[in-house]
Structure formats: C-alpha cells, structure tokens
Amino acid sequence: MSLAGVVDRYSERDSPVHRADARAKVPAAFAYILVISATREADWAALGLLAVPVLAVVLASRLGPWFVLRRTFLALPFVLAAVPLVFTRPGETVFTLPLLGWTASDEGIRAVATILGKSWLSVVVAVLLVSATPMVEILRALRWLRLPRILVATIFFTYRYFFVIGEEAQRMLRARDSRSARLPGQRGGGTVLWRARIVGHMAGSLFVRSLERSERVYAAMQARGYRGDHIFLADPPLPAAHLVGASAFVACAVLVQIGVRW
C-alpha cells in the first residue's frame, strides 16, 4: 500500500479553482470556515445560503460532486460528541428511546442538526482546498503569509519525510506480522501488555532510525550549502483577479451572516 495515495489528497484537474493562486485560496478557505462557525443555531436560511457559493466552487472545480462527497465522510466519526445534546437539551419531547427512557427534544435535534450542518459544510470547503491545491503550493502560501520560517520549513520537512518514515513504519509492521504467524483457532502473541511493549520498542526503534536519518539529512544539506535558511524560488506575482475572486467568495459568506441578522 503506497502512502502517496493516502497522504496526497491533490486531484489533478484543469479548472479555474485549480489554477487559482494558493495565496488567495488558503486564506479564503480559512476565512470562509471561520465565518461558517458564526452561524446561529437553527438558522437554516444562513446554512443554505452559505452552501451556495461552496456548491458553485464545487462545480467550477470539476472534481465531481461524488468525489467531494466521498471525501467529506472521512471526518464523520466525531459526530458522536454532539449526539447527547439531542437528549439533554430541554424542550418539547419529540420521541423517547425505548429502552433507556431518554427523551429527545425538538431543541436538541435542532442544535445537533446545526452543528452537523456547519461541520459538514466546513469539511466541504477544506476538501475543495486540498483537492484543488498541491500541498507544496499550500505551504508556499503559508510562507507568503509570514508564518514563522522555522514552522513552515518544519511542515515542509514533515510532508517530505512522512513518506519515507511512514514506509519505514509500514515495513516494521509487515515484519511484525510475518513473524506473528499463528495456527488457526489458537491465540497468538502475548498479553496486551506484551503487545504494547513490542509496539513501544518499534516506536523507539523508529525514533532512533528517524533521528539518525535527520542527522544524515542535515549533513547532506550542509554539503549543499545549507546555512540555516531555506532558499525558495521567488514567488510569482499574485494576479489581482485571483485575490478579487477569493475575496468575493468570502464576502458572500460575510454578507449572508450579516443579512440573516438584519
């Protein structure tokens, strides 16, 4: 199983969304999600209107609605955290759970539906950003946004070496699996404690290997003239049209939030 397919979420297409400069897309996506979070409870009009520009971008991106939909479901399991609200928020009883005797309130259902709607719409925006922007461009945008150099460079390296270290981890896991043969119907391996210790040793071993690799990487970088500063190609000029487009996208969301409160 190659890690590249798992880690790199970029999906090659030719669309205006793909061509848009990451320096416009990254702040716009971030701002849009922040504006979504300001949606009031049970404000369905706002949620619906906020979805319109997002849908327009989904269509413009030529990623395909199904593709985007499938990727958004990755983030679902956290839903559990909101569900108790259905039963604890006071309000008119809608239904009662047969065995537990918990009563669901209309207020509670509304609150949970709002949270899930906001959450899902935010995930769509995030999926759009990473599916239409190569990771390197996102990182360049972060650097252009004046994030501390050491932080951006660290993220660059993490991205670069995750493939290497991740595959090293996979090899170790495969090696463990191949020496953990067991007869059908018989329990293999030791206690949970023993298994946790084995994984701990693997993590320790991976740490030592990673650290030694980082020393080699550093030596190789020094040999190529590294003096603590990363040398990037100069950023190309940021076309005004891209900034305008991104600002219009965010402005739509802000106007919706202002409009529904009017």
Next chain:
Amino acid sequence: MILSVAVALPTSPPGGPGLHIPDGFLSTPIAISGWVVTIAVLALAVRMTNRSLDERAVPLMGVMAAFIFAAQMMNFPVAGGTSGHLLGGALAAILLGPWAAIIVMTAVVGLQAVLFQDGGMAVMGVNIFNMGILTAFIGAGLYAVAKPFARSTAPMLVVAFVAAWLSVEASAVATALQLAASDTSPLDVVLPAMVGVHALIGIGEGLITAAAIGFVGATRPDLIPRAATVPEGAHGT
C-alpha cells in the same frame, strides 16, 4: 483518538476521531481564543527553538514530526477489533523538550487537518493547544520534576508512563470543557465520557511511550536528555 478499527489502519488517516475537534463543533469565540493562546505559545516556542537548536532545528524537527506521524500508524490489537496506538505528544516532549515538541506537534496536527480533514481548520488553534501544547508541557514538565528523584531507569519509565497517561487525560478534559463551553455537548455527559474513554486510551499511550523511552535509553542512551539514563547511585542532577 486511539481506539479505531484495526483494519482501518494504515489505509485510513492516522489519528482518527476523538481528540481532533472538527469545524462546527466549537463556538467562534472559543475557536478564536484557541488561536490566540496557541499563536502566543508557538511564538515563544519558535523563539526558544531558534535559540537552542540553531540551523539544525529544521531537519531535526521535520523528520521528528514525520516520525510522530508514522508512529501513530503503529497499532497493536487490544480486543474486539479495536487497536491501540500512539498520540505522541508526551513522547515528543520527553525526547525533544517541550518547545521543539510543540513545533513538531503543530506540524503533525496541522497536516492532519489539511490532508485528512482530521480536525478542523478554524478550530486548529484549539486542537494544537489540546494535542500539542498541553501534552508537551505535561510530558516535559512531569519528566523534569521527577528527574532528580530517579536514580535508575525503571522509575523514569514509570514517570514516562504517568506523563503520557496524564497528557492524554488532560487533552480529553480540555476537549470536553471546550465542547461544553461551546454548548455542543452537555458537560455532565461529555466530561465523564471523555475522561473515562481516555483513561483507558491513556494506558496504551503510557505503555508505548515508556517502552519507546526504554528502548531508546538502552540502544542510544546519548539521545535521552539526561533523564532515563541517570546512572545507578548518582544523586540527581
């Protein structure tokens, strides 16, 4: 989170749900205060790492973040199709010190949010605080406090276990409080649930962390920052 279906790894994103709060679950004020605190601490961490690690900081921390990322993929079967794996905050803090660990965990949490939507973007400040900053301070703090009292390796491994367990528990408590403050989950439900589940998860975290520290101490004692390798009979530092 740590309990996830074994077959889902590593084809699904490392990490999984639980402590990675998605967008929409926190109120805007909480999300923004998360950023304010995280940015302040990160600025300090950048400053401290720049001072102590100089130019070698970037390759070291980048590869270390990739290591934490990859170590989170290493799972072991617990029971009933669930598996335990590592979060790594305390481990990073013990091995690298709190400041470098904060930067490393920021890279990990940030990439998880961007690449896998594992944790939200607007709430990333809060997630970095819970999983990077809290865990790093607890991990490194407890380890530093206990260091002078430990004369041999075994007690230090116990300290590593406790530090890792506490760091997971602290993240869980913080997550519960933030969800409750955002009116997303009622406190009397979410707090016991998070604390209970993560008390178990923390055991896995603690065992793996202690075993990893033990392994590093045995093979490359020079890499352990003075702690786990205090020689027998030495009177602390």
